Amino acid sequence: xxxxxxLRKQLRARRAAVSPEQRRIAGRQLVRLALRHRLLARRxxxxxxxxxxxxIDILPLLRAALRMGVACYLPVVPRRALVSVGRRALxxxxxxxxxxxxxxxxxxxxxNRYAIPEYLPRGVRRVRARHLDLLLTPLLGxxxxxxxxxMGGGYYDASLAFxxxxxxxxxxxxxxxxxxxxxxxRAPHDTWDIPLDGILDEREFIHARRP
Numbered sequence: 001x002x003x004x005x006x007l008r009k010q011l012r013a014r015r016a017a018v019s020p021e022q023r024r025i026a027g028r029q030l031v032r033l034a035l036r037h038r039l040l041a042r043r044x045x046x047x048x049x050x051x052x053x054x055x056i057d058i059l060p061l062l063r064a065a066l067r068m069g070v071a072c073y074l075p076v077v078p079r080r081a082l083v084s085v086g087r088r089a090l091x092x093x094x095x096x097x098x099x100x101x102x103x104x105x106x107x108x109x110x111x112n113r114y115a116i117p118e119y120l121p122r123g124v125r126r127v128r129a130r131h132l133d134l135l136l137t138p139l140l141g142x143x144x145x146x147x148x149x150x151m152g153g154g155y156y157d158a159s160l161a162f163x164x165x166x167x168x169x170x171x172x173x174x175x176x177x178x179x180x181x182x183x184x185x186r187a188p189h190d191t192w193d194i195p196l197d198g199i200l201d202e203r204e205f206i207h208a209r210r211p
Contacts, residue, residue, distance in 0.1 A: 004188050008140050011141040011182055012053075015053075015140070015179060015182060018181070023057050027056065030056070030201075033200060033205050034205075039175065040070055045127075047075065047132045047135040048072055048074055056177055056201075058136065058177055073093060074092065074095060074118065076091040076092065077090065077155065080113065088154050090156070099119055104117035129172055132172040133172055134172050135175065136200070137150075138150075138151075139182065142176050142184070142196065142199050144183070144208065145195070145209055147186075147195055148193070149184070154192075156174075157194050174194060175197060177200050177201075178199060178200075180203045
């Protein structure tokens with residue numbers, strides 16, 4: 001097993017050990033910390049995600065952003081045929097007023113092949129990551145230098161690969177969202193991995209400290 005494969009197994013177990021009550025409390029803490037560190041702003045375009053597989057509950061933060069008038073977007077996984085030829089970059093669809101209750105059982109929602117809800121009503125505006133100001137990403141593990149251990153699909157790295165070619169400015173700012181228990185001392189990473197600018201967990205907002 002590679003280092004990443006071994007870590008993923010351990011980190012899935014850590015994440016699954018969080019109780020439902022702890023998960024609810026953590027979701028509320030994310031809102032408090034995001035507001036304190038001014039991650040939400042009315043004129044920002046922010047990419048969120050729908051939590052699954054014991055991921056930290058980001059929905060309270062998404063609801064708070066919608067109430068503030070933030071332009072909020074959710075990821076759309078590319079079709080299997082596109083992934084098979086290496087086209088893994090995500091689209092992001094904007095949540096409108098009809099979907100502000102975030103009820104995946106209503107019109108306009110569908111489950112992708114990973115059983116994660118996506119918002120795709122007819123005529124919805126979709127953009128690439130380069131059109132966002134901030135991108136909140138799920139993860140399995142992270143370190144304080146900003147390296148992220150994902151699920152292994154490579155979708156976020158593909159979506160943000162263009163950042164490696166930018167020298168003078170970075171948009172969107174990639175921010176990982178996780179439980180504090182998902183922190184590791186050093187996350188293994190490859191040449192194609194895109195580092196995070198920061199990590200938001202239920203205890204603090206961590207500014208990445210890359211050498």
